[in-house]
Amino acid sequence: MNFRFLRLLPFILLTLLLTGCATPWRAPEAPALAPAEVAEETWWLVDSDIAAGALAATGPANELAHRRMARWRQRVDQQAASDFVPWFSSYWAQQWMTVKVAWYKLQAEEGGEPPVDRLAAYLQAQYYDRVLAPAAQEVDPDAVIAEATRLYVERLAAHLQALPGRYSLAPAQLTWRLHGIPAILPASPAAPGATLDQLVAAAGPESLPAYAALLRQVREDSGMAAAGLSKKRISPLARRVSEKMFERLAISGGTSAASALVGGVAGTIISIGAAGVGLALHEKDRGPIEAELRGILAEEMDELWRLLVDDRQNGVTAGIHRLAGQIEHSLQRTQVQPVVRNVPPAERPLAELPPAEPPETALAEVPEAPRE
Helix, strand or coil: CCHHHHHHHHHHHHHHHHHHHHCCCCCCCCCCCCCCCCCHHHHHHHHHHHHHHHHHCHHHHHHHHHHHHHHHHHHHHHHHHHHHHHHHHCHHHHHHHHHHHHHHHHHHHCCCCCHHHHHHHHHHHHHHHHHHHHHHHHCCHHHHHHHHHHHHHHHHHHHHHCHHHHHCCCHHHHHHHHHCCEEECCCCCCCCCEEHHHHHHCCCHHHCHHHHHHHHHHHHHCHHHHHCCCCCCCCHHHHHHHHHHHHHHHHCCCHHHHHHHHCCCHHHHHCHHHCCCCHHHHHHHHHHHHHHHHHHHHHHHHHHHHHHHHCCCCCCCHHHHHHHHHHHHHHCCCCCCCCCCCCCCCCCCHHHCCCCCCHHHHHHCCCCCCCC
């Protein structure tokens, strides 16, 4: 027994493991091609047809995503108009936020978070509970990503099913060709990948680890995270409304607004009796408050639409376009039209060619130069 080898065995295994992790992902070896040979020109036509199908499948999938998101935006607008705006502009909500700002200011003086950030977090939670959560019960943007990407795969699979009959191929031959087209590249050397035949042949694309990893990556990169479609992440909307709230408190003549800004004894700022200028006077100012809030909501919703829908690389259609882009990129190496050999013109027998003029005759026809 070689004890020295046994001592080195763990290091050898670790080296092999690290080497395997660093190796770029390659598609599994393709199955054996059917006995019948296929002309290179035919494969070029097949690859061009695959690329056309990959592009055509994006249309229905994009339309589905746009319809779903248009309905989502409609529900968000409805919830904001019927719940969030009336709540925010109400007398008691305004006074309660004034008290919260005063409390935040006292804690900030002791090293706490900035009051504007804490108020933004409070408004984000209210906006989520009153607007985003009810709208997501009908249309969830996160689910739209999966639904639209799945439709893309289904349309592409339907297109590929017609190729064997169109080009007189055996199904095994088309499978062999599709197996050489990477459809999903792994995010890391240890992550799974998938070829085009694996993607369209799966009973459900979600069953492929590579496809599930693609959807997870799309959700992580999507505009939903940046837009704050959650209860905890502060959205630009909540931050803008919080800043506007602080501006309103700064110019307010109300006793509670002034006391909230300057601090003072806690009992004087928590007192509801000194929390506002009165319900009757507040109703006169409610219209401008709601108009200002609706303007902010409209601007933020336009920006949110740009992030979620118009951005094809990071929006709800990112899964569609990442698959289509990868397939197109994989086909570029095969979509080179075969060189057509130029056939030289047929030679004519010498008997058919006109006789050449004798040198003497040609010289005789040349006029002589005039003599001086």
